[in-house]
Structures are given as structure tokens and as C-alpha cells.
Amino acid sequence: MLRIVDTRTGRFVEIPSVRRHLLSICVHLPVSEGGIGMVDLRALLVGDVLARTAELHGLQSRTSLTTPDLPHEQAGALDRAMSAVGIHPPATVGAHHLTGSLCAAADVHLFAYGTAAQDAVGGVHIEVGQVGPASGEKGVPDRAPLLSPGLLDAVAPEGTDPLAVRMLMLGHAHRTPVTVTSTALEEARRTLGHWRQLVADWAQEPSRPIPDDVLRHAHAVLADDLGVPAVLDTLATVATRADVPAGAKFETFAFLDRVLGLDLAREVGHQHRAAT
Numbered sequence: 609m610l611r612i613v614d615t616r617t618g619r620f621v622e623i624p625s626v627r628r629h630l631l632s633i634c635v636h637l638p639v640s641e642g643g644i645g646m647v648d649l650r651a652l653l654v655g656d657v658l659a660r661t662a663e664l665h666g667l668q669s670r671t672s673l674t675t676p677d678l679p680h681e682q683a684g685a686l687d688r689a690m691s692a693v694g695i696h697p698p699a700t701v702g703a704h705h706l707t708g709s710l711c712a713a714a715d716v717h718l719f720a721y722g723t724a725a726q727d728a729v730g731g732v733h734i735e736v737g738q739v740g741p742a743s744g745e746k747g748v749p750d751r752a753p754l755l756s757p758g759l760l761d762a763v764a765p766e767g768t769d770p771l772a773v774r775m776l777m778l779g780h781a782h783r784t785p786v787t788v789t790s791t792a793l794e795e796a797r798r799t800l801g802h803w804r805q806l807v808a809d810w811a812q813e814p815s816r817p818i819p820d821d822v823l824r825h826a827h828a829v830l831a832d833d834l835g836v837p838a839v840l841d842t843l844a845t846v847a848t849r850a851d852v853p854a855g856a857k858f859e860t861f862a863f864l865d866r867v868l869g870l871d872l873a874r875e876v877g878h879q880h881r882a883a884t
Contacts, residue, residue: 634711673698772796808875816855
């Protein structure tokens with residue numbers, strides 16, 4: 609069973625609310641003149657991580673997305689932005705109507721920061737923290753004009769890894785603000801590159817089981833209000849533990865990447881091909 613804090617009450621709620629094995633998630637993108645930007649992409653990301661966490665805990669999940677009535681070009685831009693940061697496509701997408709049948713029975717409703725939510729809708733309400741640039745630094749506004757071609761380009765220029773954006777956001781609890789700076793993004797890119805190289809090196813060693821203490825801790829923090837930052841801290845610790853064999857480090861990183869979605873095994877095998 610997973611527990612998550614309902615934004616309206618500040619209290620933990622168990623999800624799903626009844627004893628069943630399907631978690632229904634609905635992400636609500638706003639109808640607003642300000643358009644859709646990184647803060648809304650973050651709501652989609654939190655929904656993606658919640659679905660991945662549910663599946664890691666033996667639940668099935670189904671994610672629905674309600675959007676404004678988007679022109680074809682902007683809908684395509686939204687799809688590309690989700691793909692770039694590793695968000696699984698929602699099972700259903702429909703026009704925005706909070707109490708409509710698409711999301712009326714959802715267990716969890718996800719909203720971007722500052723989005724009005726109607727209390728009439730049941731289920732748990734989660735409002736994700738805002739996303740914005742540091743004061744005085746150019747970057748991605750909290751809500752940019754709807755998914756213009758430059759939305760991701762501003763933080764992931766051509767030739768750089770957009771999954772660094774995902775890692776930067778995952779490093780913060782989903783309710784807390786994220787400040788997007790060039791320094792923070794560069795640090796996320798460096799960490800991703802370093803971890804992928806480590807995973808590629810460990811993959812050449814015999815497989816070993818994930819340490820029990822690591823597995824228990826990871827399951828516990830994910831089940832308790834999506835403690836993804838603690839999972840990233842766990843990986844950083846495991847990478848330096850002398851008592852954990854290389855094969856166990858590989859299995860740990862590969863297993864937890866099922867939730868993180870950072871493509872940590874990307875470099876596996878590449879160094880061998882380069883040497884032959």
C-alpha cells in the first residue's frame with residue numbers, strides 16, 4: 609500500500625483507497641491564458657513516477673490526462689516534450705472537464721502549482737511545486753506560452769540530455785519548488801553521465817543480489833509520499849559502498865531506474881564496442 613499527502617488536508621491517505629490492484633491517476637493540465645509550461649510538465653512527471661512506483665509495489669496503474677482543447681501542433685509538442693523527459697504516454701487523453709467521466713473515479717488527481725481544483729472531485733489531490741528560473745537568470749518560466757518549440761530547448765539545448773531536466777526535478781520533493789539554473793542542470797548532466805558510466809562498468813561483473821537493507825529502504829521511502837530524492841541519495845551512497853559488490857550495484861541501479869526513468873543503463877556495452 610502506498611501513502612501520499614493530500615494537498616487539501618495535509619494528511620496522509622492510503623492509495624488505492626480500497627483493496628484492489630489498480631491505481632487510477634488523472635493529471636489535469638490547466639485551461640489558462642498563460643498556457644502550459646514546465647510546471648505542468650512536472651505534474652505529468654509526478655504522475656509518471658507515481659505510476660512507476662505503484663507498479664514496483666505490485667499494483668497496476670492507469671493514467672489519464674485532461675488538457676485544454678489543443679491545436680494539433682501543440683498537442684504534438686506536448687507529446688514530444690513528455691517523450692523527451694521519459695514520461696510514459698497516458699492511457700487516455702481527453703478535453704478538460706474536471707468532473708467528467710474520464711477522471712471522476714480517479715484515486716489521485718494531480719495539478720500544477722496554482723491550478724484551481726474543485727473540491728467536488730473525489731480522490732487524493734496533489735498540487736506539485738512550482739518550477740522557475742533563479743532571479744536574474746534566463747531560463748524556463750513557470751508557465752510559458754503553450755509548449756513552443758523553445759520550451760525544452762531553454763533547459764536542454766540541442767546536443768544535451770533532456771533527462772537531466774527529469775533528474776533535476778526528481779531531486780526535489782514533489783510539493784517543493786524547483787529552481788532551474790544552468791549550474792543545477794549542468795550538475796544533473798554530470799551526475800547522469802557519471803552514473804551511466806559506473807553502471808556500464810559494473811555490468812561487466814557477475815550479477816549479485818540487491819542488498820536487503822537497500823531494497824527495504826527504497827521500497828519504504830517510495831511508499832511514503834513518493835520519497836524519490838531519498839532514492840537518489842541511496843544510489844549515491846550505494847555507488848561508494850565498499851561492502852557492496854559491483855554486480856549488486858548494477859542490479860540496484862537497474863532496479864530503481866524502473867521508477868526514476870533516467871536510462872541509467874544507456875552506456876552498457878558501448879565501451880566494449882569501442883574497444884573492439
